[in-house]
Amino acid sequence: MAEFKKAESTLEWFDQRLGVTNLYKVMMSEYWIPKKINFLWAMGVILVMLFKILLISGIFLLMYYKPDVNLAFDSVNYTIMQEVGYGWLMRHIHAVGASVVFLVIYIHMFTGIYYGSYKKGREMIWISGMLLFVLFSAEGFSGYMLPWGQMSYWAAYVITEIFGGIPFIGDELVVWIRGNFYVSDATLTRFFMLHVLLIPLAILGAIAFHFYALRFPHVNNEDGEFFDFDEEAEKYLAGNKKESKVVPFWPVFLSKDFMVLGFFMIFFFYLVFYHYSFAMDAINFDKADGLKTPAHIYPEWYFLWSYEVLRGFFFDIAGISGKDLGLIAFAIANGIFLVFPWLDRSPLVKPANQRPYFKYWFWLLIADLIVLTIYGKLPPTGVNAWVGFFSSMTFLILFALLPVITKMEAKKVGGE
Ligand code: HEM
Numbered sequence: 001m002a003e004f005k006k007a008e009s010t011l012e013w014f015d016q017r018l019g020v021t022n023l024y025k026v027m028m029s030e031y032w033i034p035k036k037i038n039f040l041w042a043m044g045v046i047l048v049m050l051f052k053i054l055l056i057s058g059i060f061l062l063m064y065y066k067p068d069v070n071l072a073f074d075s076v077n078y079t080i081m082q083e084v085g086y087g088w089l090m091r092h093i094h095a096v097g098a099s100v101v102f103l104v105i106y107i108h109m110f111t112g113i114y115y116g117s118y119k120k121g122r123e124m125i126w127i128s129g130m131l132l133f134v135l136f137s138a139e140g141f142s143g144y145m146l147p148w149g150q151m152s153y154w155a156a157y158v159i160t161e162i163f164g165g166i167p168f169i170g171d172e173l174v175v176w177i178r179g180n181f182y183v184s185d186a187t188l189t190r191f192f193m194l195h196v197l198l199i200p201l202a203i204l205g206a207i208a209f210h211f212y213a214l215r216f217p218h219v220n221n222e223d224g225e226f227f228d229f230d231e232e233a234e235k236y237l238a239g240n241k242k243e244s245k246v247v248p249f250w251p252v253f254l255s256k257d258f259m260v261l262g263f264f265m266i267f268f269f270y271l272v273f274y275h276y277s278f279a280m281d282a283i284n285f286d287k288a289d290g291l292k293t294p295a296h297i298y299p300e301w302y303f304l305w306s307y308e309v310l311r312g313f314f315f316d317i318a319g320i321s322g323k324d325l326g327l328i329a330f331a332i333a334n335g336i337f338l339v340f341p342w343l344d345r346s347p348l349v350k351p352a353n354q355r356p357y358f359k360y361w362f363w364l365l366i367a368d369l370i371v372l373t374i375y376g377k378l379p380p381t382g383v384n385a386w387v388g389f390f391s392s393m394t395f396l397i398l399f400a401l402l403p404v405i406t407k408m409e410a411k412k413v414g415g416e
Contacts, residue, residue, distance in 0.1 A: 028250035032233045034221035035247050041219065042260035043108035048207070049261060050101045055200065057094040061087075065146065067192035069185045072148035073287045089272075095279040096272045098140055102302035105133060109337075114362060116349040117220040118341040125217065128210040130338045135203045137303070142195035144300060148188065149284030154297045156183045156191070162310070165327040182290065221245075224349035296379055304376030305369050309333045311380050312392025329392055336399050343402045346410040356412060357405040361398060368394045 007013035014020045064084055066075040080087035109129065112118055118126035141159060145152045160177050164170040179186030218229055227245055236244035247253055271278070283294050299307050313325035336343075348355060352362040371391045378384045 029248050030233065030237075031215075031249040032229050032236075032246040033219050033249055033253040034225075035245055036221045036223060036225075037219070038222060039260045040107070040111040042257040042264075043104055043111060045254070045257040046104050046261055046264050047101065047108060049265075050097055050104060051203065051207070054094060054097045054101065057090045057097065058196065060090040061094055062196060067146070067189050069148060069188055069288070072146060072188065076147040077285065092272050092276040092279075096268065096276055098143060099279040099300065099302070100268060100271065101136065102140065102300075105136060106302070109133070110366070113340070114352045115220055115222070116224055116344075116351070119344065119349050120226075120347065121217040122220065123341045124213040125210065126341050127338065128206060128213045132203065132206045132210060133337075135199055135206055139195060139199045139203065140300060140302065142191040142199065145188065145191045146195060147284060148288045149281075150286045150288055150292070150294050151281045151284040151297070153183060153288035153290065154294055155299050156187065158297055159299070160187075162327065162330070165324070220349070222351065224351065226349070296377075298377050301373065301377075304374075305372040306330060306333045308372040308376035308388050309392045309395060311376075312388040314380065314385050314389065329396060332399075333395060343399065344406045345403050346406040348410065348413060355409060357409045361402065361405055364394075365398050368398065 004016055007016060011020070015022075061080060064075055064079050064087065066072055076091070080091055082088075112126065112129070141155075145156045160174055160183065163177060164174045166173060175181055177187075178184065179190055225245075229246060232244045232246040235241075236246055236248070241247075281300075298304065310326045310330040313322045313329060315322045317325060344358075346355070346358070352359045368391055371387065372395065375384055375388050375391065380388055
């Protein structure tokens with residue numbers, strides 16, 4: 001064991017044992033962030049905050065929630081909403097938080113796409129981000145089941161049924177996931193375990209991994225400029241703060257983030273107190289009934305775009321059934337963002353508005369995703385079905401074109 005001399009201060013005492021000054025430097029005061037970034041770079045910190053809010057409100061809900069098909073619905077809608085002091089507030093915070101977190105994830109993700117933050121050495125940041133997206137999706141889906149309302153039951157039924165489309169093992173897989181031949185008590189209890197334990201643990205690990213992946217390639221900036229971080233940090237430490245292209249994570253970057261976070265929290269609590277109903281489907285206030293299918297089954301708003309891709313193929317093409325085509329398109333839609341860094345063939349790291357072809361591609365994709373989201377909630381009949389088909393096709397075509405147009409772009413303007 002190392003030799004210890006008597007500490008002169010409390011800080012020194014901790015320093016000798018935990019190296020806190022060094023840790024503070026590495027993680028905060030000498031962790032360098034580019035100066036030229038805007039409010040969109042605050043989304044990551046907002047996401048951390050939302051995760052904390054969900055965790056804390058979830059712990060309070062957990063004290064009264066009962067994971068049992070006979071008790072779950074009443075434990076939420078009667079006990080928590082009416083009997084427990086401020087139980088309604090915890091539920092509204094949790095439901096609004098679960099919905100808004102996806103809005104912020106999408107903004108964060110598309111900021112990355114717009115500025116090319118997934119390229120040239122930043123691939124692991126992107127992949128760890130996608131892992132977080134998958135985990136949050138699983139967390140949202142499993143949580144939606146817990147109140148055991150009509151939408152909880154039927155969304156669980158439809159989504160688990162999708163796995164039946166996987167060749168050879170599909171049918172057995174559905175039974176394995178549900179823990180029964182139909183959505184039942186065993187399904188509820190296993191999704192409860194996933195929602196309150198396994199997935200949150202995995203999210204914590206994935207956030208740590210995402211942050212670690214940011215350390216070496218560093219955060220991107222508004223111009224996509226590459227510079228030597230060590231050199232710029234030296235300038236900053238030497239007092240040349242104006243000339244330096246970086247600022248320390250703490251106190252400079254975080255204090256600016258906290259301002260954006262402050263505005264966000266006002267918006268968040270405005271939704272919690274005045275518009276919470278958007279985060280709770282009216283049909284889910286009817287208790288789950290396996291014998292009564294609701295007229296329209298749809299997932300939460302953040303899954304609507306991929307749900308519409310699944311439904312978009314409503315007729316057979318070239319001998320392949322519409323159902324199978326929908327499943328294939330759905331699988332592509334869910335996996336394609338993971339390989340984004342390899343689909344974009346241009347090494348140019350620039351914001352989309354400075355990229356001659358990509359800028360059209362980017363805004364077309366956003367428009368298409370909005371159309372898919374809107375039509376994902378409407379009944380898939382008549383004109384709606386055709387809009388669904390064409391917007392699903394547009395989605396697939398856009399991704400098929402991405403390597404082509406980015407390669408052409410690279411030829412036109414060159415790399416770097
Ligand atoms: C849901 C949990 C997430 C948390 C807590 C989180 C947190 C963060 C933080 C704090 C940053 C650094 C500052 C910033 O750019 O905001 C960051 C950067 C980044 N994140 Fe996430 N993120 C999450 C999800 C995602 C997702 C779903 C993606 C997309 C696949 C993603 C992709 C990225 C990229 C590409 C960067 C680098 C941005 C740059 O270099 O400019 N993240 N994230």
